[in-house]
Amino acid sequence: MDKHDNAKAPYWSLDGLAVGARLVLPLMPGMVVFGIAVGSATAAKGFTLIEHLLMNTLVYAGMSQMVAMEVWPRHITYGAIAGLALVVATVNARMLLLGAGLRPWLGPLPAWQIYPVLHLLTDPGWIVAMRYRADGGSDAAVLLGGALFTFVFWIVATTAGYLAGSLVPDTRAIALDLVMPVFFAAMLVPLWRGAKRAIPWVVAGLVALLVQQFVAGAWYVLAGSLAGIIAGGFTDDGE
Amino acid sequence: MTVNDSVSLAVVLAILAMSGATYAMRAGGYWLMGYVRMTPRIRRMLEASPGAVIVATVLPIVVREGLPAAFAVIAGVAVMLAWRRDYVAVAVGLAIAAAMRAFMP
Numbered sequence: 386m387d388k389h390d391n392a393k394a395p396y397w398s399l400d401g402l403a404v405g406a407r408l409v410l411p412l413m414p415g416m417v418v419f420g421i422a423v424g425s426a427t428a429a430k431g432f433t434l435i436e437h438l439l440m441n442t443l444v445y446a447g448m449s450q451m452v453a454m455e456v457w458p459r460h461i462t463y464g465a466i467a468g469l470a471l472v473v474a475t476v477n478a479r480m481l482l483l484g485a486g487l488r489p490w491l492g493p494l495p496a497w498q499i500y501p502v503l504h505l506l507t508d509p510g511w512i513v514a515m516r517y518r519a520d521g522g523s524d525a526a527v528l529l530g531g532a533l534f535t536f537v538f539w540i541v542a543t544t545a546g547y548l549a550g551s552l553v554p555d556t557r558a559i560a561l562d563l564v565m566p567v568f569f570a571a572m573l574v575p576l577w578r579g580a581k582r583a584i585p586w587v588v589a590g591l592v593a594l595l596v597q598q599f600v601a602g603a604w605y606v607l608a609g610s611l612a613g614i615i616a617g618g619f620t621d622d623g624e
Numbered sequence: 625m626t627v628n629d630s631v632s633l634a635v636v637l638a639i640l641a642m643s644g645a646t647y648a649m650r651a652g653g654y655w656l657m658g659y660v661r662m663t664p665r666i667r668r669m670l671e672a673s674p675g676a677v678i679v680a681t682v683l684p685i686v687v688r689e690g691l692p693a694a695f696a697v698i699a700g701v702a703v704m705l706a707w708r709r710d711y712v713a714v715a716v717g718l719a720i721a722a723a724m725r726a727f728m729p
Contacts, residue, residue, distance in 0.1 A: 411710045436635050443643035453642060461634035466641045474645035479677070484653030486673040489662060491654075503651045508681070515674040560721035563693055566682045567700035567717035574704040576675050589676035590683040597684040609680025610673065617672025618665045 393523040395494050405530025408513040415564025416509065416535060417542040418556045423447045424546025426454045434547065441543045445505070445536065448603065449476035479607045482614065483511045490518050491525055498525070505532035509565070516575050584620055589613025692728070696721035 427437050427450070444450055453473055458465040483506055491499050502525075514528040556562060577583065593609025600608075660666060686693045700717035704710065 411714045414714075432635065433632065436632065436639065439636065440639045440642070443639055444646050446646045449642070449646065461638055466634075466638045469638050470641040470645040473642040474649060477646050477649040480646070480649040481653035481656075482673055482677065484650055484655075485657045486653075486670050488654055488657035489667060489670055492658065499654065500651055503654055504647055506650045508677070512674060512678065519671075519674070558722065558725065560692070560696065560718040560725065563685075563689070563696050563718060563721050564714055566685045566693060567696050567721075568710060568714050569678045569682050570697040571700040571704040571710055571713040571717075573675060573678055574701060574708070576678075582672070583675065585672040586675040586679045590679040593680035593684050594687060597687070605684050606677070606680050609683075610677045613676025613680060614669045614673050617676065618669040620668060620672070 395491050395523050395525045397498075397526045397529075398524050399526070401524035401526025402530030402533070404517070404524070405510075405514065405527040405532070406534035408517060408527065409509055409531040409535050412509045412513075412564060412568050413535075413538050415561055415568070416538055418561045418564075419447055420539050420542025421546035421549070423450055423454075424543035424548075425550055426451060426546075427543070428547045428550050430454050430457050432547075434544075437543065437547045438540070441540055444473065445539065446473070446477050446480075446507075447539070447543075449473040452476050452603075476603060479508075479610055480506060482607075482610050483508070486511070486515060487528070490523070491528075494525060502529050502532060505529075505536050507532065507535055509568075510535050512569060512572055516572050519576055519578075581620055585613040585616040588616040692721040692724035695724060 423441075424437065427440065432440070440450060444453075449472070453469055456469070456472060458468075484503060487499075487503075487506075510528065510531040513531055517524075517527050573586070589609040589612055591609075592612035593605040596608040597605040657670075682697065686697055696717035699720050700713040703713040703716050
């Protein structure tokens, strides 16, 4: 029996905001380090402070901003703008899957409550919210709380990196680059629903490795995730 | 019109375009699923999505980063299995990776 079947209808509570913030908290050290790197890359491209704040508020997708900074054109033409939008859309295409995963839970809520929240959707916030959901929770404020908390950390961290310039410490030595992978992997434990339900995970991993091997760029996340999700459709409900 | 001003406007336009493209990805999947009938198969697919996204994100990083990352991830999962404490999982994983990076040639 799926927990989803007896999960309550979605609702909002003030307590949920704090729950969401607490759930994403372990990820914040890694998020801060990454934010500092993105902020300093933005400063290196000559962005003004206002432009930096605009980008991190309105785009708010670190990995795609990093790629955009790498290909940032010296002269910004309309063609270059279209190219940047395309690059960013490509890097963020996996977010289509994240949003789709939220539908069964949040679908009953009015659109005006959800679409603004989706702007703050990030991988960490999504992972912890889906884990909360898989455990039977229905409070939409958990997603919002984690999202707002992450957003504040992101703005502070990127701004610190922007102001500090290239003074980014060696964070690899204390392995802060591995916060996200370790936390995500740990999340597999509460998400575990038996070996049969883990077959899609194996498919996702194998496809991701293959794509990483043969295709340049970060396509492997999207390709692997998509393969795993499709495989999920072919595993039948069994106890 | 100074060079600086024109650059600013262009940067703002580029940021708005990037913002629109990103929001389309963030909201697009949710929006599309509003038009898909929630059959048992679709529900199973969506239920498989967190684990699939995690493995597709983490496994390539582990392969790229080598043994320290592998041991960090395994330790994190082991801690989670034993105590269900995500903070401890991250702390132990990072400590192991940092030690291996420090002491491995």
